[in-house]
Amino acid sequence: MRSRAWPLRVAVQTASVAWAAWIALNAAYLVAWADQTRTPPPALSALAGLFPFGPEAGSLSIEDYCPFGPLEGVVRAAQGLAAGRGLSFVGPVTLRNLGVLFAVAALVLLTKKTFCSWLCPFGALFEALGWIGRRLGVRQARLPGRWDRRLRRLRYAVLAVLVGLTGWAGYLVFKEVDPFFALYTVGSAAAPVGGYVVLAVLAAGALVVPGAWCHYLCPLGAALDPISRLGRIRITRADPACTRCDRCSRACPQRIPVARRQRVTDALCTNCLRCLDACDRGALELRLEVRP
Amino acid sequence: MRIDRRWFALLVVAVFVLGMWGFRALGVWRPRTRRLPPAERLAPAPAAPGESGAFPM
Numbered sequence: 614m615r616s617r618a619w620p621l622r623v624a625v626q627t628a629s630v631a632w633a634a635w636i637a638l639n640a641a642y643l644v645a646w647a648d649q650t651r652t653p654p655p656a657l658s659a660l661a662g663l664f665p666f667g668p669e670a671g672s673l674s675i676e677d678y679c680p681f682g683p684l685e686g687v688v689r690a691a692q693g694l695a696a697g698r699g700l701s702f703v704g705p706v707t708l709r710n711l712g713v714l715f716a717v718a719a720l721v722l723l724t725k726k727t728f729c730s731w732l733c734p735f736g737a738l739f740e741a742l743g744w745i746g747r748r749l750g751v752r753q754a755r756l757p758g759r760w761d762r763r764l765r766r767l768r769y770a771v772l773a774v775l776v777g778l779t780g781w782a783g784y785l786v787f788k789e790v791d792p793f794f795a796l797y798t799v800g801s802a803a804a805p806v807g808g809y810v811v812l813a814v815l816a817a818g819a820l821v822v823p824g825a826w827c828h829y830l831c832p833l834g835a836a837l838d839p840i841s842r843l844g845r846i847r848i849t850r851a852d853p854a855c856t857r858c859d860r861c862s863r864a865c866p867q868r869i870p871v872a873r874r875q876r877v878t879d880a881l882c883t884n885c886l887r888c889l890d891a892c893d894r895g896a897l898e899l900r901l902e903v904r905p
Numbered sequence: 906m907r908i909d910r911r912w913f914a915l916l917v918v919a920v921f922v923l924g925m926w927g928f929r930a931l932g933v934w935r936p937r938t939r940r941l942p943p944a945e946r947l948a949p950a951p952a953a954p955g956e957s958g959a960f961p962m
Contacts, residue, residue: 621914628918716924720917727917846908846916886910899913901906 618886622730626737633734637675637797675797680714680728681833682706684772688780704785721837725844729827729834730883735793736827742816743823754822761868765828765881768835775832824866838880846901848877848888854896864891876902 676682683690686703693701702710717728729736746753756764778786788794788805792815795808818825827834848871861871867881871888889897908916 616910618910618914621910625914625918712925712928715928716921719924719927720920723920724913724917728921731914731917732921846913884913886913889910899908899910901908 617890619890622885625731626734626740629732630734630737633675633678633797636678637799676705676794677707677709678713679706679710679793680717681836682710682785683714684833684836685775685779685785687776689783692780703779703783704788706785717837718840721840722843722845724846724884726834726837726841726881726883728837729831730885733833735796736831738796739815739819739824739826742819746820746823749820751820753820756822758868761828767829768831771830772832772835828867841882842878842880844878844882844884845903846884846899848874848882848884848886848897849900849902850875851896851898854894856894856896858894860891860893861888861897864888871897876900 682704683702683706686706689703690700693699700708702708720728720732743753775787785791788808790807790811791805792808792812795805795812798804815826815830850871852875855872857872859872862869862873864887865871866885866887867879867883869877869879869882871877877888884899886899889899
């Protein structure tokens with residue numbers, strides 16, 4: 614029987630969500646508990662030290678692992694460099710975040726936007742909500758192609774506004790309404806109320822319009838688009854086996870006309886491999902192509 | 906070069922983890938940890954206003 618990609622992807626996504634939840638749990642509760650009781654962190658927290666890059670016994674915030682922070686503060690960083698002050702960051706953003714961004718960029722440069730469909734804990738949760746919506750029989754909307762293409766440009770506007778206003782203000786102006794931060798600080802004192810409102814709206818939206826956040830709003834996804842075009846591992850089509858049934862195109866959540874592509878170089882492709890799973894003829898394959 | 910799905914899944918995780926480790930290995934990134942001292946070295950909790958001792962009831 615032919616192997617499918619989706620169980621692998623769901624496994625990786627689940628691990629990613631669990632890892633993010635672990636960091637959040639550690640930062641929000643266990644260390645707070647240790648502070649309050651004046652005792653060392655419990656064994657559960659100390660166990661976290663075994664993770665290669667997870668929270669060690671101590672405090673780590675989910676903010677430390679946000680790859681978007683350095684992008685958000687890019688104006689401030691450029692100003693610092695121009696003024697000879699060296700690399701400076703905004704708010705809680707530090708070199709740690711730059712390290713995560715570095716890893717994401719390296720991944721995208723090799724495998725296109727796989728971070729979005731395989732590793733992003735936020736995207737995984739919204740994808741799960743879309744699946745739950747279908748299971749619950751929620752009538753899900755699929756925007757007409759023209760509107761879909763127009764709304765995707767909204768991501769660039771969100772990116773520009775976030776970067777511009779953060780550069781102008783000199784601090785993370787949107788932290789109070791940041792749904793990612795709200796999700797992973799849930800229940801803690803640092804949790805922003807505005808973030809919960811945005812999160813609730815996005816969660817409701819994910820039930821009705823699957824992938825709404827990733828497709829139309831995610832600023833990190835927008836920033837990764839140009840690098841994704843350079844990604845070396847792509848879906849390619851073997852002509853003799855292809856029957857032009859168009860199943861691959863219909864399976865693509867990014868609405869890329871895969872059946873009309875010899876190789877999928879589109880910036881939007883996240884290599885989720887749904888097209889591969891949809892093709893019964895084995896006409897599509899994943900290839901590493903060194904030459905452009 | 907054709908890539909198997911299972912290898913691809915492994916590659917995605919490996920590149921991301923090694924990317925972070927690689928950056929860390931450059932010496933510029935260290936996780937921000939705040940290790941709490943062992944219990945015996947911990948001072949008693951400071952008395953809250955209105956409390957008389959270090960052992961709040």
